[in-house]
Amino acid sequence: MTNAVFQLSCQRNNYPWGKKGQQSLAVKLCEKTKEYAEMWMGDYPDIPAKSLEIGEKLQTIIEQNKEKLLGKKCIDKFGGQLPFLPKILSIQKAFPLQGHPNKSLATRLHQKNPKQFTDENHKPEIAIALSEFEVFAGWKPLHEIQPLFQLQPLQRFLPRTHASFNDERLRSVTQTILQASDDVIAGTQKALATVSREEYGQQAYILGLLGRLQQQYSQEDAVASIYIPADGIHAYLSGDIIECMARSNNVLNSGFCPRADRDSIELFSASLTFSTHSVETMLLRSEPSPKSGGGKTLVYAPPMSEFNMILTALKESETETIRSVDEPMVMIVTSGSRSMKADGETHNIKDGYVYSIGQGIELVYETDAGLEVYAAYAE
Known part of the structure; x- marks a missing residue:
């Protein structure tokens, strides 16, 4: 049985409209774990994310651990897969x-x-x-x-x-x-x-x-x-x-x-x-997130049922708790560093790190110099 929280290696997708080299934020974030360009962070089979540790496709891991990672609510509503697909895009033209x-x-x-x-x-x-x-x-x-x-x-x-x-x-x-x-x-x-x-x-x-x-x-x-x-x-x-x-x-x-x-x-x-x-x-427009334990997290809630997006922005020496949700989450650090406590373990995190978070997991972010994290979760 896989862990409920594990780091992802995200793959690239190149288009002529993308930014080149280090001008691209997708490059800077994606190269932290693997390749670069447009950065896909989901289980969609065209350009799947993989477990950084074992190299297995996220889609395969989810199929083998549906109840643990997705939860009954998500499975009943959306089937045995992530209902959302997050990406980083860097647009030059x-x-x-x-x-x-x-x-x-x-x-x-x-x-x-x-x-x-x-x-x-x-x-x-x-x-x-x-x-x-x-x-x-x-x-x-x-x-x-x-x-x-x-x-x-x-x-x-x-x-x-x-x-x-x-x-x-x-x-x-x-x-x-x-x-x-x-x-x-x-x-x-x-x-x-x-x-x-x-x-x-x-x-x-x-x-x-x-x-x-x-x-x-x-x-x-x-x-x-x-x-x-x-x-x-x-x-x-x-x-x-x-x-x-x-x-x-x-x-x-x-x-x-x-x-x-x-x-x-x-x-x-x-x-x-x-x-x-x-x-x-x-x-x-963003609003204060009900998942926030310290008031440092905003939610972007589109008028659709598949997902919400939350943004946690911490200043120097701040912490934040993200209350557990009943459905899966994918998070990415866009700037800053230090740690994320989840499911009994402490993970060192920094810009470009992407994690799959199973349902029912509470998160605690800590930082010394600042931290910005985006996370999509099924809703």
Whole structure:
């Protein structure tokens, strides 16, 4: 029988949008135990974490010790696996404009093409900034979108039939832009760059963003914490984040990437939802965590049932107790060092260390010079 608390070795995932070398926080944290780049910290089979001590996949360890590590509550609700997948991402340039299918669509796509869509689950997610972070997520309010399409270079994408600018018109415009030829996109971007800042009004920042994206990709390819629902359109632009999502790796890409890498534009457009039309609806605010024994832990609780994320931030010579939860947890130290007491043992910890914590385990953190720990747990 395995221990209920054990250190993980987390593996890499490389993408062209990632930061290079020591510029990447994913590098700095992941190299503490093994490889580096985008850092996955779960039992998902594509890029599984492993026990640092014995080299066994976390998925295999959980399968052999379900009751001890997951607990009955988690097994009954989510099955014999972690229901969440935490990651560290370091973004140098915009990654593909994307959305994640909901459960109904994910099931159909998995049955049709299991090689590309490797599970039947949805993929709502949260992103918590670890550095200055830029993200495109959701949609502007319609009253801010409509004036942009009064700019002469964008008028060609408007459908002729819609009388008002509503969600369905926005869906149609999105699909039309994505389906436009390379020459049309290049010409539109060139024309937009000549429009005066006064015509853009309060959205003149788009001029700067357009130039940056053109430098990152060819013209044709082209916070603190947020919550992105399934089917929510988004693209991370720059920065280091800790990301956590429901257990899934399903994605529909359509933009900020070569045409050969794009999924069906019709499918992407049809899957979009338009529930978010303001910054406030995207923000995920932290609150004091009820798991905190000393008041030094915050919780990020997205409107979904698979997981919560907690942040414990300690200053010099402080301690904190995390009360036991009835479900599994995965934690990572993002800065600082000293010790974690858990299940009768004391573990030396420092930045980059990742641990699997079985259900029902109380944690005690101690530090001399400061400590910052994030942990995802089933909820």
